[in-house]
Amino acid sequence: MPERSDTPPPPVLLGNEPGSFPHSVLAERHPAIIQQVRDSFPYGPEQHRALDALLANCTKGVIEPLPNDAHDRAHWTAWGTDTYAGRSWFDVPWLWSESYFYRQLLEAVGYFTPGPWQGIDPFRPSKTAELDAPETDEELSALDALADRPADEQDRALLHGSLWGNRADLGFRLSAAHGEASSDTPPLVADDSETLWSLLPPSGSATLCLIADNAGRELVPDLLLIAHLLTQDRIARAVLHVKPYPYYVSDATHTDVLDALRRLTAAPGAAATHGRTLWSALTDGRLTVRAHPFSCAPLPYAQMPGDLRDELAAATLTLLKGDLNYRRLVGDRPWPPTTPFADVTAYFPGPVAALRTLKSDVITGLDTRTEAALVAAEGQRWRTSGTHALIQVRT
Numbered sequence: 001m002p003e004r005s006d007t008p009p010p011p012v013l014l015g016n017e018p019g020s021f022p023h024s025v026l027a028e029r030h031p032a033i034i035q036q037v038r039d040s041f042p043y044g045p046e047q048h049r050a051l052d053a054l055l056a057n058c059t060k061g062v063i064e065p066l067p068n069d070a071h072d073r074a075h076w077t078a079w080g081t082d083t084y085a086g087r088s089w090f091d092v093p094w095l096w097s098e099s100y101f102y103r104q105l106l107e108a109v110g111y112f113t114p115g116p117w118q119g120i121d122p123f124r125p126s127k128t129a130e131l132d133a134p135e136t137d138e139e140l141s142a143l144d145a146l147a148d149r150p151a152d153e154q155d156r157a158l159l160h161g162s163l164w165g166n167r168a169d170l171g172f173r174l175s176a177a178h179g180e181a182s183s184d185t186p187p188l189v190a191d192d193s194e195t196l197w198s199l200l201p202p203s204g205s206a207t208l209c210l211i212a213d214n215a216g217r218e219l220v221p222d223l224l225l226i227a228h229l230l231t232q233d234r235i236a237r238a239v240l241h242v243k244p245y246p247y248y249v250s251d252a253t254h255t256d257v258l259d260a261l262r263r264l265t266a267a268p269g270a271a272a273t274h275g276r277t278l279w280s281a282l283t284d285g286r287l288t289v290r291a292h293p294f295s296c297a298p299l300p301y302a303q304m305p306g307d308l309r310d311e312l313a314a315a316t317l318t319l320l321k322g323d324l325n326y327r328r329l330v331g332d333r334p335w336p337p338t339t340p341f342a343d344v345t346a347y348f349p350g351p352v353a354a355l356r357t358l359k360s361d362v363i364t365g366l367d368t369r370t371e372a373a374l375v376a377a378e379g380q381r382w383r384t385s386g387t388h389a390l391i392q393v394r395t
């Protein structure tokens with residue numbers, strides 16, 4: 001069992017320690033993302049100039065407020081621009097800095113400004129390439145064999161599909177040195193899946209809030225999991241939370257949901273059956289898609305606004321996908337890894353589960369033996385390599 005600790009929480013992560021993972025994201029990954037965006041569309045001189053300015057600003061400059069007429073200026077003021085303006089991007093909370101980077105990137109390409117680039121997702125080419133890849137066909141055709149298997153086997157396969165789908169993260173691939181998990185350490189560093197299933201018995205009355213992470217090859221298995229849970233009567237209703245605008249390269253928006261759904265309905269076999277289940281659930285209201293502004297906020301979930309808190313409080317279970325949602329759930333602090341997950345998430349308004357592959361330093365809820373085995377086999381690499389995953393639940 002993880003140990004209980006009464007010590008105060010460690011300070012939030014900043015990006016100002018050279019050699020650290022957060023520093024490398026700000027100093028290396030963000031410039032690489034700017035280059036990727038430049039190459040994604042034939043943007044004009046105005047957008048290229050703005051991208052040049054953002055590159056200089058986010059690596060060497062200080063945080064600047066949004067334009068006076070930005071539609072979301074009030075949100076960002078409430079979220080901290082007045083506090084952080086004038087400070088280096090490296091000296092403010094890493095979560096804040098990263099999040100603001102994506103907001104400023106969209107500003108640079110005119111995503112929010114009336115004109116030809118308004119509403120054009122700069123990450124769409126890479127998202128659709130992933131969705132159209134032959135690997136997606138292979139994953140979808142594997143569903144045909146699964147259809148004849150016992151229900152519990154299907155449950156597990158679809159839960160794990162959604163979990164490991166989180167490895168397919170386009171931003172992560174820009175900088176991660178990929179490797180396989182050491183054979184001495186388990187791929188799953190925590191597994192509360194029995195508790196998760198106990199919260200969703202086949203009684204047909206549960207409401208699931210699934211807070212999505214990436215589009216493409218993560219969102220497809222997320223949708224398949226929802227379709228399966230609806231079909232098995234483990235849930236009566238699902239609310240899928242997506243991002244209101246493109247974020248962290250591959251994060252899912254409503255457009256990405258529609259693309260993934262189209263991919264399913266156009267596929268042969270069992271995939272199309274799941275696609276039709278989702279289509280009819282959307283049309284009769286058993287499945288809804290939400291794009292709450294807080295989904296792109298640079299803040300931990302402990303600071304969620306009242307309307308979101310009320311919504312999640314009413315859910316039978318909130319399932320958070322991915323690394324970033326995990327960081328936001330536990331507060332992006334370097335907790336001792338054995339800090340109980342239930343303690344750190346005690347503030348959450350209802351039962352909560354995290355499904356995440358490990359792609360940043362933050363971790364809670366490990367038992368002492370697991371942590372020791374990971375460190376003995378890999379040093380600290382297991383924290384960021386994306387080769388390990390967890391299923392953690394707080395009831």
Ligand SMILES: O=P(O)(O)OC[C@H]1O[C@](O)(CO)[C@@H](O)[C@@H]1O
Nearest residue numbers: 025169172322323324325359360
């Ligand atoms: O798509 P995910 O799983 O939220 O991962 C986001 C990635 O971006 C990061 O926030 C770093 O930019 C890491 O936490 C993680 O590698």
